[in-house]
Amino acid sequence: MHLQTLTALLACAGPTLAAPTNTSKPFSTWMSSSWLSKGQKLNNHYVMAVIHEGIQKAATTQKDAKLLSYASNAISSIVKQDGTLIGWDATFYTLDDIRMGNNILYFWNAEGRKDKKYEIAAKGLRDQLDRWPRTPTGGFWHRAPIYANQMWLDGIYMADTFYATYTSYFEPGNTTAWNDIQLQFDLIEKHTRNHTSNLLYHGYSEDKSTVWADPVTGASPYVWDRALGWYFVALVEVLEVFPKSHPGFAKLKGYLTTLADGIKKAQDVSGGWWLIMDEEFAGEKSNYIESSATAMFTYSYLKGVRLGLLDRQYTATALKAWDLMTEDFVQYEKNGTLSWTGTVEVGSLKGDASYEYYTTVPLSLNDGKGLGAFVYAATEIELAGL
Ligand SMILES: *[C@@H]1O[C@H](CO)[C@@H](O)[C@H](O)[C@H]1NC(C)=O
Ligand SMILES: *[C@@H]1O[C@H](CO)[C@@H](O)[C@H](O)[C@H]1NC(C)=O
Ligand SMILES: *[C@@H]1O[C@H](CO)[C@@H](O)[C@H](O)[C@H]1NC(C)=O
Ligand SMILES: *[C@@H]1O[C@H](CO)[C@@H](O)[C@H](O)[C@H]1NC(C)=O
Secondary structure, three states, X not given: OOHHHHHHHHXXXXXXXXXXXXXXXXXXXXXXXXXXXXXXXOOOOHHHHHHHHHHHHHHHHOOOHHHHHHHHHHHHHOEOOOOOEOOOOOOOOEHHHHOHHXXXXXXXXXXXXXXXXXXXXXXXXXHHHHHOOEOOOOOEOOEOOOOOOEEEHHHHHHHHHHHHHHHHHHOXXXXXXXXXXXXXXXXXXXXXXXXXXXXXXXXXXXXXOOOOOXXXXXXXXXXXXXXXXXXXXXXXXXXXXXXXOOHHHHHHHHHHHHHHHHXXXXXOOOOOEEOEOOHHHOOOOOOOEEXXXXXXXXXXXXXXXXXXXXXXXXXXXXXXXXXXXXXXXXXXXXXXXXXXXXXXXXXOOOOOXXXXXXXXXXXXXXXXXXXXXXXXHHHHHHHOOO
């Protein structure tokens, strides 16, 4: 384990943070089993997909057969024998609901590519993308009909990693599909990237009909940390499966490396990142260092380095964030379990997308979007032997 982390762990005893009893335990499985000890009910929601992907990554990294078997059975339990994904509506178009497809594909592949029910379920999601309502230039609507002609960074994570992984498994030679995946990134980049800060705004409205839309670009007004976190993760994960021979690979890699630079520059001295990341709001009243994005950025940096997509210098950026997370965001409970703090419940482009809106959404304890991302990050720390 990283030395600074250990020292910090040993030093952190307080009224709410009891010193951990065993610092040699890997955080990935420790946080996963802590979450499981709370007995939550599984469904097809994307937050469950994130948590279960975390558990699966932790189990795989630590070779924990019992935990892996839990994750495998959990995913299996929401796909019926005939390939029906329980809770999914083939006629409701919301990108969030595609995310569980990644968990399904993971176990289909890892367990020998033979379970027909997973293939059917994944094909159902894939076919839905072919019918998806799109903006005039071809971007998937974030949700129909409420977010017509809008693309959000979050949606790239929810659907395009699945789209790319599915294509890599079942239609690797389908250039139309690879072009289409690239197009989703090209569109969101074109409309939401700030080329000075290299950060991206939360989303855009292609017809600029939304109250928050910039009259020229259609972009929403602020850089919301979690949306950017999802997007950073999505770039790394899509590049992992994207064909290197396709011109889109270099383009996406360019998006990734410039974003990595922008995010590094926005890192606070504490090691974390502000909820609203636009430079002028750093340290602003009611803005705060938020934990889910801090975890997502840490994961993306480390995984990007491991895959050779990002420069090794970013390991230091990630370690700084990791220390903050294990010192401040992980809460060491008296009964030996871990809790996760500091994650904002939600950030939506449903309303006016104002600074006031984003900064007054409550935080919640053990929020899966942050807790799951922390587990992702922990597995990369452990894989890198840090
Ligand atoms: C700490 O945890 C590790 C891994 O779970 C275990 O092997 C070891 O025995 C534990 N040590 C103590 C002092 O509890
Ligand atoms: C290739 O991808 C396109 C776009 O997603 C899709 O419409 C088409 O059905 C796919 N073709 C094959 C042969 O799978
Ligand atoms: C882009 O980011 C820079 C640096 O944070 C900022 O000064 C500028 O106002 C931003 N541009 C737009 C169009 O918001
Ligand atoms: C451990 O303590 C936490 C915090 O009080 C609690 O939420 C959790 O349910 C406890 N877990 C077990 C297994 O008792």
